[in-house]
Amino acid sequence: SYYGQIITFTYPLVGNYGVNRDDFESINPAVKGVVVREAAEYPSNWRNQITLSQFLKEKGIPGIAGIDTRKLTKLIRKEGTLKGILAAETANKEELLHHLRSVRLPVDQVHEVSSAKAFASPGDGKRVALVDYGVKSSILRELNKRNCYVTVVPYNTTAEEILAMHPDGVMLSNGPGDPKDVPEALEMIRGIQGKLPLFGICLGHQ
Known part of the structure; x- marks a missing residue:
């Protein structure tokens, strides 16, 4: 859902619990950067494997604290979606603005x-077609927990x-961007409406 963003x-201290593989929603995060007020350097949780800072470095995702x-x-909230860039204070601001505008x-x-x-993802229960617009791993896990054949x-x-x-039903997953940018989805939905139970999450719901 955060692809390219x-x-x-908003919480003032991020990373208190650290990071562990069991909570991943995808193998590789699609975010472009992370901004926090303060990053916890010493997580305190029995499930912690690595710190937020270590995780971002491993994945090649820039992060910044002290903002x-x-x-x-x-x-x-006032201006809506904005372009942004993470840079050092010594960077040339004119060059950065030129890059952002382009x-x-x-x-x-x-x-x-x-x-x-x-x-x-086999199971012995209901058969679910899960349309992947950028699906979270936990959605698949929850369907499997209910023994669905997905x-x-x-x-x-x-x-x-x-x-x-x-x-037995169709689930439309979460994902990034604007529904208008996925015309294929609307055509497909019109073709199954009234014929199968339909459930949407986030982008899928929109």
């Missing part, structure tokens, strides 16, 4: 994060292809 955390995130949050926000975000091919399909799977699977 810089995340600003007035309350002020930044109010600015975003950046075009992506419109093919779902294409970048969706599964390229369908795959199954088939994860790419974002551009057609209504005909889904109906041919004879699922």
Whole structure:
């Protein structure tokens, strides 16, 4: 859901619990940067494996601390989505502004994060077609916990292809960007509406 974005955390101290593999929502995070007021250097939790700082370094994601995130949050709330860049105080501000102005926000975000091919996560219960617009791992885990037989399909799977699977229901996942940028989704939804139970989360709900 955060593909291509810089995340600003509003809580003043981030990383208290550290990071552990069991809580990952994807193998590789799609964020471009992390902004916090204060980063916890010594996490205190029995499940902790590495610190937030170590995690970001491992994944090649820039992060910055010491920012007035309350002020930044109010600015975003007032102005809406803004372009941003993380840089050292010594960086040339004119060059940074020139770079920001030239950046075009992506419109093919779902294409970048969706599964390229369908795959199954077997179970003995209801059969669910899970359309991947950038699905969180926990959604798949929760369906498997309920013994569902889940088939994860790419974002551009057609209504005909889904109906041919004879699922008991269809789940439209979370994901990044604007629903208008995924016209394939609307066409597919119109093709299955009234024929199968339909459930949407986040982008899928929109």
